[in-house]
Amino acid sequence: MVTPALAILSLFTLGLLAPFLFALLPRHAGKLLCLPPAFWCGWFWSKTPASGQTWTSPWIPELGITFSFRLDGLASLFAILITGIGAMVLLYTEGYCGAKPGSGRLYGLLLLFLASMLGVVLADDAILLFLFWEATSVTSFLLIGFEHERANARRGAVQALMVTGGGGLALLAGLLVIVQQTGQGRISAWGPLAGDPLYLAMFALVAIGCFTKSAQFPFHFWLPNAMTAPTPVSAYLHSATMVKAGVYLLARLSGSLGGTEVWTWTLTLVGGATMLTGTLLALRQTDLKRLLAYSTVAALGTMVFVLARGGAEAASAFAAFVLAHALYKGALFLVAGAIDHTADSRDAFRLGGLWQRAPVLATASTLAGLGMMGVAPLAFLAKETLVDGLLSPPDVPSLIVFGVMAAGAVAIAGIVAFRPFFGKADPAIADGHKPDAPLLTGPAVLAVLGIVGGLTPTFVFERIGGPVAAAIGGGTDPHPWALWHGFGAPLAFSVGTLALGLAVYRAWPAWIARAAPWPSFGFDRAYDAGLRGTVSVARAFTRTIQNGRLRAYLQTTIATFLVLVTLAAVRWNPSPQIRLDTALPHEALLALAMLLAVLAAVRSVSRLAAVVTLGVVGFGVALTYALFGAPDLAMTQIAVETLTVILFVLTFYHLPRFARGSGTRTRAVDALLATGVGATMAAITLVASQRLLGTPISAHFAENSLAEAHGRNVVNVILVDYRGLDTLGEITVLSIAGLGVVALWTFGRRAAKGGSA
Amino acid sequence: MRSIILSTVARAMLPILIMFSLFLLWRGHNEPGGGFTGGLVAAAGVILFSLAYSPRAARRVVRVDLKTLTGFGLLMAAGSGTVAVFAGKPFLTGVWWKLAGPQGSTIELGTPFFFDLGVYLVVIGVTLSILFSKAEEEERP
Structure with a gap:
């Protein structure tokens, strides 16, 4: 029987085999390895709209832990993104790394991550979900630190692990509290928990886990530092998938934990702060990948912001935005990597005129950039749906925050998607080489899907928007997606943010040129100080x-x-x-x-x-x-x-x-x-x-020693029979201690000899 | 400095002490004694020998490497416990056999005895390892 478990297991196995495949066929590894995820992507697509199918088999019955999986609209959306974009990224990796030795490990880790991430979105058991969640943290650590000979790659990797791993501990505690209170390990069996006496603890712990994973303010600082990873990794983990795990879990638990004042206010404030922080910090960057990273922070903030609202309409808007964002942001990251490959630079300020050298890349970049601006069909649709929700009834503070974020996205899209290709080049930029087919396929496919998806809104809504609304919105969305909402307030909002964004884009180069360096305080510094403080306290x-x-x-x-x-x-x-x-x-x-x-x-x-x-x-x-x-x-x-x-x-x-x-x-x-x-x-x-x-x-002991243990010396019978396991432990410790003493004496003697010689 | 009296006594005492230690080990299940005490007595015998002659001579008397002896003892203790597992009982449950002894008597032999034998070997191995490594340090100032 084909089940989600089989998908996860087969991809894990593939990840373990990938290095060997790479050793055999280094030039074709990406082409071959992208096929199984592509197959599973098709399978998940064909399974929707699934109305919450579940699979379960016992694992640790004493603790009520089961291997259970669920495939509903929400899980399906993420599973499609994970496998589909994963396939594109694997193909892209072939062009990015070529036959460089050691790349087998990159393929393997990417696949292991893919399988873990798939586990997170498909698991229906709280503990199982947590295990997969941690597996994504660990594989992400290995992938960020892939070029481990560089100090800042190591630092980024450790920082990401500290922040997401620390949040993971909070998440575990939160999940355990829920399991304890409900007596249910199955997430699908959790009802609304707002009335529970421990509701606040559950929500706070789970929220910390989700906010750290999804780089929400004030934990956003790790994501830009994770950009030291190879570009396929950044595109995949840090824009399309892993950082969305927190958002996914919030969406998944919105039925149980959502609907309260605390939920709405916390998610609105944190999401809003993240949107503003991400947008403003992005505009100060010149590195393509860091620009994209901060804009991803802003986009993740938007998702949390939308989830705060709850209901079928918000759920459907959430689905549209997640889908659109994954497609255009994934494409733009891959484009950034291809630019780096082509021009040996990622400096958005100095790059320009690349369209002559890479016309296909320029086209893909333009299409994806239009998506980020909210102009390309699918993204436009997502934006209109979001704004529709904010306008009825009008929510002015939210509209302002969202407007800043949307205008910022327009400016950032201009900087990363258009300027390197159509802007004026700095003559100091070296002449690189042309990108080859594997480097182009990924961005091109993702960018085109962003256009096509929006042109067939009813079809995509049936597969994505409707099922997600049914899974987390508690019903069907009364307004199916439509590309054209008519002349009205949402359109005016779109035009307004577009104009504002373009103005910022035009002002950007001058601003960067004379911008003074920012005061060097930030959350990143605070992290460093915290780490140093911990170490020195531990040392003292x-x-x-x-x-x-x-x-x-x-x-x-x-x-x-x-x-x-x-x-x-x-x-x-x-x-x-x-x-x-x-x-x-x-x-x-x-x-x-x-x-x-x-x-x-x-x-x-x-x-x-x-x-x-x-x-x-x-x-x-x-x-x-x-x-x-x-x-x-x-x-x-x-x-x-x-x-x-x-x-x-x-x-x-x-x-x-x-x-x-x-x-x-x-x-x-x-x-x-x-x-x-x-x-x-x-x-x-x-x-x-x-x-x-x-x-x-x-x-x-004295009575039964002879009858049961055939011995009259009770002391000895206790030692070798009744308490035999204790004695076994004791003689093991004794042996280790003996070895230790001998080793200390012998090494001491050798050291003394070495010193005198 | 070698004392002829000590050498002679040690040479004579070593087999007696080893036999006494085996006696302690064997009777341990029913009378005072056991693997731990037995092991210490055997170790004391060998140490006496090493004091009278030299640690190297004593190592030759033991024949087996002490690390091997310790490991073998541990393995025997743990192995005696697994016998019960094959009989479908929990690890370390005593399994007993009745053997025909001389003149129609029966001897009961069980896995706890082999467990105790393991303890005996571990105690000898560890004690001698520690004392020898110290004593050899003394030999080379």
């Missing part, structure tokens, strides 16, 4: 805790133990009774001998005397065991005591001269701690022998 903390002085470690451990036990004793007040009248003479004698030995050890001025007196204590303990019926312990104690003395003798000559290194005060602290431990242990032993908290298990 480690220096305090791990100060390398054994005495301090012991003191800390012992003092902690004393404090905890004393606190417990104060609360519990077990008040043990001390009875000395039952002691037999020889027991008292033994105790006295041990006490004297301890005193002698403490006061001794020779190391040998200290060792001998401590040995007396050890053998005294062994004798105590023997007297109180524990011959096994006594034997072990004697053997250990003997070997300790031997070890000490071996070390003896290497130790420095015996000297009293510490002053009276240190010795007083030591004495206090030592006495404290002794008193506490004695008290614990007393309490343990006088107070029983429950029936001791020793009786059970």
Whole structure:
């Protein structure tokens, strides 16, 4: 049976095999690898309009976690984009990288990312979704840092992982709270949660996860820095797919978490702030990819902004915008990469006149640019639908914010899509080479689809807009998409923003030429400062805790133990009774001998005397065991005591001269701690022998030892049978410790030898 | 500096201590003793020998590499636990066999004994590794 799970699994497998395929056929890897995603794209297209088909099979039944997938209108829209644009990007990669060694890894990672992303949009189980979500973060990290020999690629990769990974933790917590409260792991089974007492926590945690992933203000800074990735990666992950994961999840959960004041206000404010930030920051850039990255931030803000409104109309507008944006922005990113390839520059300020050298690319770029301006059919349709929603009833602040964003998009489209081809070239730009077919196919196909899609609005609406509205809008959109809305307020709005945008475009070169560098504060700086702060705090903390002085470690451990036990004793007040009248003479004698030995050890001025007196204590303990019926312990104690003395003798000559290194005060602290431990242990032993908290298990062991475990020595039966797993763990630890000691001694010896030689 | 008295005693004591340690190991299930104590006693015997002669001579007496001995002990302890798994019981459950002993008696032999044997080997291996590596350091000042 063909299921979403099969799609994900097959693409994962393909990703693992891709490096080998590349090694075999380096010149055709892209052509071949783009076929399976293209096939799945067709499959997902043919499956819509699907009315929420689900598949499920058990995974961890104890925890209620299942392998469940859902294919409804929303999932279908994203699945089509992921597989379709993925196929174009894989093909493009062939032209971008050629047969450059190491590109097999790029193909493989792209496919692994593709499969993970597909998992995010198809998963219906909260935990499964989270796993795929994290997989996209990790593959994105690897892809951004693909050229890992460059320092800023590494920095961008780590930053993206920190921000999206940190958000991922919040998301996990949020999902777990929802699962806990609803008792349901299946996302499709979650009803409206607005009435839940923990609603605020759920919403806040999930929103942080989504906002970080989708680069919303104030987490937007990682996206432009992720542009250090190879261009196919930027086009795919950081405009068309991964950054939309957060938007997707917000859309997916809008039925459960949406519809409240908090939802509407948070999404409107964050989305609006992101739109403005992205637009304004984009216009300060001259690098094509950074320009596009900031405009993507603005577009993601728009999507969140639209989701704040809720309802079928907003859902349908959301679908139109997601589709249009993925097509034109994906195309423009690919064009930017092709320009870089052709002219060896991405400087929007200096590039120009490239249309003669690359006419096909210029055409694709123009079509995509028209899309970004909101003039090309599909984008125009999306924009009109959005504005329609904002106008009924008129929402002036939103219209202003959206107007700024739309005008900014027009200007940015002019800068990235037209200026490099039709503007005046800086003569310093080198003459490059012509782009070849694989580099052109991707942008051309995506740009043309943006035109064609808009010319057949009813057909596309049936496949995309309607099903999305049904999936997240809670009904059918009363206004199907139409290209022509007639002369009215939306058209006037479009014309107005177009005019404003063109004016900004004309002013841009002069503005960039004399713009002073901005003050270097920003969220990016704040991130750096935060990271540095964390590291230095950790370092200071480690220096305090791990100060390398054994005495301090012991003191800390012992003092902690004393404090905890004393606190417990104060609360519990077990008040043990001390009875000395039952002691037999020889027991008292033994105790006295041990006490004297301890005193002698403490006061001794020779190391040998200290060792001998401590040995007396050890053998005294062994004798105590023997007297109180524990011959096994006594034997072990004697053997250990003997070997300790031997070890000490071996070390003896290497130790420095015996000297009293510490002053009276240190010795007083030591004495206090030592006495404290002794008193506490004695008290614990007393309490343990006088107070029983429950029936001791020793009786059970003693009764059943022979019958069940065929042994009369209960101690040994416990060690090797009842508590066999403990013993196995102990001897494993013992072996590791032994290896460690030998390694330390051996390496120490080698290092000393190396040093003297 | 080699003491002839110590060498002679150590040479005589080594087999006795090893036999005593095996005795402790064997009776451990029913009487005081067991793999841990047995292992320590055997190690003490070898250490005595190494003090009287040299760590190198003692290593020759042991014959097997100590790391191998430790690993083999661990493997035996873990392996004795897996026998139960093949019998469909949880890991480390004791499985017992009754063997015919001399004069019509029966000897009960179970996987816990092999577990204890593993403990015995690990204790010898680890103790000797630590003490030898220290003692060899002393040999070369």
